[in-house]
Amino acid sequence: MLAEEKIIQENLLGREHIDEMYHLFVVLCDDNKFNINPLNFLTTFQILHDKKNFSFDKDYWNQMFMHIDYDKDGVITFQDFIRFLYFNIKIVAGEIEKHSQIKIKYYLHYLVL
Numbered sequence: 059m060l061a062e063e064k065i066i067q068e069n070l071l072g073r074e075h076i077d078e079m080y081h082l083f084v085v086l087c088d089d090n091k092f093n094i095n096p097l098n099f100l101t102t103f104q105i106l107h108d109k110k111n112f113s114f115d116k117d118y119w120n121q122m123f124m125h126i127d128y129d130k131d132g133v134i135t136f137q138d139f140i141r142f143l144y145f146n147i148k149i150v151a152g153e154i155e156k157h158s159q160i161k162i163k164y165y166l167h168y169l170v171l
Contacts, residue, residue, distance in 0.1 A: 061141040070147050076140070083139050093133035099123045 062076045071079075088098035100119050107114040126134050126142045 061137060061144045065140070065144050065147070070144070079140060079143060080136060083136050091133075093135050094139075095133050096120070096123050099134065 065071050065076060066073060083094075084092065086094055086098070086102055088095065094102075100116060100123070103119050104114050106112075123134065124130075126138055128138045128141050129135075
């Protein structure tokens with residue numbers, strides 16, 4: 059079963075939220091292969107850190123990339139991306155009582171920004 063189907067089946071997010079995550083993923087992709095390579099991943103977060111005036115730890119983001127790349131093929135596909143979100147939603151939902159879809163959506167936007 060695809061990760062987005064599990065998210066919908068478990069009523070964590072609706073199809074419209076999955077579509078929003080897909081559009082975000084496509085924006086992060088550097089090419090029309092619809093995957094994120096390590097250099098693109100690091101560059102994206104370095105730009106975000108520079109805009110927000112945060113320090114940038116390359117080792118941390120390399121580890122994060124490897125964590126998200128579930129199948130370890132060297133790129134983050136949408137399935138890797140949504141699977142990562144799925145498990146993080148499950149963790150948050152388990153730690154905080156009765157997350158509504160609005161609260162989960164807010165958390166995802168916070169996580170991405």
